[in-house]
Amino acid sequence: MTPIYNYINRRTFLSNTGLSFGSAALLSQLVQAQEGVSTYPGLSGLPHHKPKIKRVVFLCMAGGPSHLETFDFKPQLNKLNGQPMPDSFTNGQPIAQLQGQKLKVQGHLTRFQKHGKSGQFISDYMPYHAKMADDISVIRSMVTEQINHDPAHTFMNTGTAISGRPSMGSWINYGLGSESSDLPGFVVLTSVGGRNPQPIASRQWGSGFLPSEFQGVEFNSSGDPVHYVSNPAGVDRNHQNALIRTIRRLDSQRNKLVDNPEIATRISAYEMAFRMQASVPELTDLSSESQKTLDMYGAKPGDGSFASNCLLARRLLEKGTRFVQLYHRGWDHHGDLDKYMKICCGLTDKPTFALLTDLKQRGLLEDTLVVWGGEFGRTPMFQGKGGAGRDHHIKGFSMWMAGGGIKPGLSHGETDELGYNAVKDVVHVRDFHATLLHLLGINHHRFSKKFQGLDMRLTGVEPAKVIKEILA
Amino acid sequence: MLVKEKRERLDHIFIIALNRSPSEEERKELGELFTYAKSDFQKNPDSAKALINVGLSLAPENLDAVELASWTTVTRAILNLSETTTRN
Numbered sequence A: 001m002t003p004i005y006n007y008i009n010r011r012t013f014l015s016n017t018g019l020s021f022g023s024a025a026l027l028s029q030l031v032q033a034q035e036g037v038s039t040y041p042g043l044s045g046l047p048h049h050k051p052k053i054k055r056v057v058f059l060c061m062a063g064g065p066s067h068l069e070t071f072d073f074k075p076q077l078n079k080l081n082g083q084p085m086p087d088s089f090t091n092g093q094p095i096a097q098l099q100g101q102k103l104k105v106q107g108h109l110t111r112f113q114k115h116g117k118s119g120q121f122i123s124d125y126m127p128y129h130a131k132m133a134d135d136i137s138v139i140r141s142m143v144t145e146q147i148n149h150d151p152a153h154t155f156m157n158t159g160t161a162i163s164g165r166p167s168m169g170s171w172i173n174y175g176l177g178s179e180s181s182d183l184p185g186f187v188v189l190t191s192v193g194g195r196n197p198q199p200i201a202s203r204q205w206g207s208g209f210l211p212s213e214f215q216g217v218e219f220n221s222s223g224d225p226v227h228y229v230s231n232p233a234g235v236d237r238n239h240q241n242a243l244i245r246t247i248r249r250l251d252s253q254r255n256k257l258v259d260n261p262e263i264a265t266r267i268s269a270y271e272m273a274f275r276m277q278a279s280v281p282e283l284t285d286l287s288s289e290s291q292k293t294l295d296m297y298g299a300k301p302g303d304g305s306f307a308s309n310c311l312l313a314r315r316l317l318e319k320g321t322r323f324v325q326l327y328h329r330g331w332d333h334h335g336d337l338d339k340y341m342k343i344c345c346g347l348t349d350k351p352t353f354a355l356l357t358d359l360k361q362r363g364l365l366e367d368t369l370v371v372w373g374g375e376f377g378r379t380p381m382f383q384g385k386g387g388a389g390r391d392h393h394i395k396g397f398s399m400w401m402a403g404g405g406i407k408p409g410l411s412h413g414e415t416d417e418l419g420y421n422a423v424k425d426v427v428h429v430r431d432f433h434a435t436l437l438h439l440l441g442i443n444h445h446r447f448s449k450k451f452q453g454l455d456m457r458l459t460g461v462e463p464a465k466v467i468k469e470i471l472a
Numbered sequence B: 001m002l003v004k005e006k007r008e009r010l011d012h013i014f015i016i017a018l019n020r021s022p023s024e025e026e027r028k029e030l031g032e033l034f035t036y037a038k039s040d041f042q043k044n045p046d047s048a049k050a051l052i053n054v055g056l057s058l059a060p061e062n063l064d065a066v067e068l069a070s071w072t073t074v075t076r077a078i079l080n081l082s083e084t085t086t087r088n
Helices: A010-017 A025-032 A075-079 A127-131 A149-158 A168-176 A237-258 A261-284 A291-297 A306-318 A337-361 A429-439 B004-018 B024-043 B045-052 B065-079
Strands: A055-062 A112-115 A120-123 A137-143 A186-195 A323-331 A368-373 A377-383 A389-393 A397-403 A422-424 A448-451 A454-457
Touching: A055 A149, A055 A168, A055 A306, A055 A337, A112 A127, A127 A337, A137 A422, A137 A429, A149 A168, A168 A186, A168 A323, A168 A429, A186 A306, A186 A337, A237 A261, A237 B024, A237 B065, A261 A306, A291 A306, A291 A337, A306 A323, A306 A337, A323 A337, A337 A368, A368 A429, A377 A397, B004 B024, B004 B065, B024 B045, B024 B065, B045 B065
Parallel strands: A055 A323, A055 A368, A186 A323
Antiparallel strands: A112 A120, A137 A397, A368 A397, A377 A389, A448 A454
16 A cells, blocks of 8 residues: 655655755745654645645635625616516526425615726625725626535535535645645634524535545634643643654554554644644734734634634735635525625625735735635525525526636626526536636646546536636 | 563553553653653642643542653553554
8 A cells, every 4th residue: 555645754855855954944844843744745746837826715605695686786687676587587497495486586685886997796785895896806607506505515615515525625735735834724714693604514624535634624713713722731832742742653653554544644633733732822813913904804803703714814824824714604695685685794895805905915815816605696586584585596696706816807707687597608616616726726637536446526527617717 | 661660550551542562662652751751740840730630530649749640641642542542
């Protein structure tokens, strides 16, 4: 059995390359690390081409934000408000909760205006997004294949509705390795606020058949970010180091005998955990952030809000975390859409603007990709759980991307006159994955892992294409 | 090398956790950890007392705090081994 990948041991690396400690600034993370500590450098042969971005932050508006109250303006929808939804749209189409009910058109619940030089339509619910009109590239023609939350999230994260496949953050770290020696390469933070928060399974950031060291690590957004991050009373860092070193040596000896990749994973997890005991308190100590920055995000340290998570995301990206995913759980607006759009946008609109602005000001946006979107959109048809709302919808919805390699201020694709079907430049979730990998320097056709006799890929075997039109 | 009593104690702990005797190499690693822990706790006896009183049950007062804390460090290592927590 061959090892799943080769670690670079600090000493081996230094002796093989003949680098001295002084000249190897590039290896600072290895040099400062403890004896024997290794960082995974990614698969050999990757990247396939010159990457445009190094890192990704995915702002997941969990629950399925309405494209018809955010980005997708359809005058015809307002004209037909209250009238029966034409059968030509809905016959034979999958429907979540409105099955068997009389379908009628629900007009936009707010006004849309053109913003910026690009003149992108953005709704009045999102005044801070309006300011970003010339920075973001809005895809108005997304489609997915799953109409309920959990499978739709699974589809968005793994490219399939079958549970247990690796999520995109795991794929990316498996392919490219981590840029941080003391924080995980894939971190997840969640926040709530809005209607009836849907649960998010930790499976959504699972690594599937990839080694489990590539799974996402969820940080708690309030309280201790990581449970038991401190040493027990009476144990200082040197003492803990001696303990971890002994565990590493004994586990390594064992692994020589049984050669189990999960022991290798465990050894690296223990090393990472030890380094995180120092790095996590530093990461979440926001005292070095100016009041101006805190105000820009609207973040109160430790409040667990989307705003605080955005600020933590920036700090993680700055420290080399490859893939950060923020879930804001509250967008499942079957009813009282107006009320809940105000709540959800109130909690997420400004922090999103702050994150983009902050990344830009620090020069990070040019090699960072920011993605905004949910697991699906919402129906042009009325649903009335409480006040006017909308049901789940998968045939057309909006997402946006901004940052490195993305043409700013672009509107890409269109839905039909009622915002039901994506009709022009349709973008499937697989196309999004192909584009994401492309920006990271990876050809999705050639990025696979053997599993159960198949060459498994994030983009699967069905057609997937890079969205060339949105690339800068 | 460990003196005989320590060696027996270490073997006893190891067998309880792993259902086998330690190899010479494992004895050496854990013995070194014990030596380190003991010298550390001898310098910082308050730390030893703090460690052995983590958790709900109080440490028996008739036991030497430094000795107990040092063995606590050794058992933390053993209980955290892959072989202890998984089948292989």
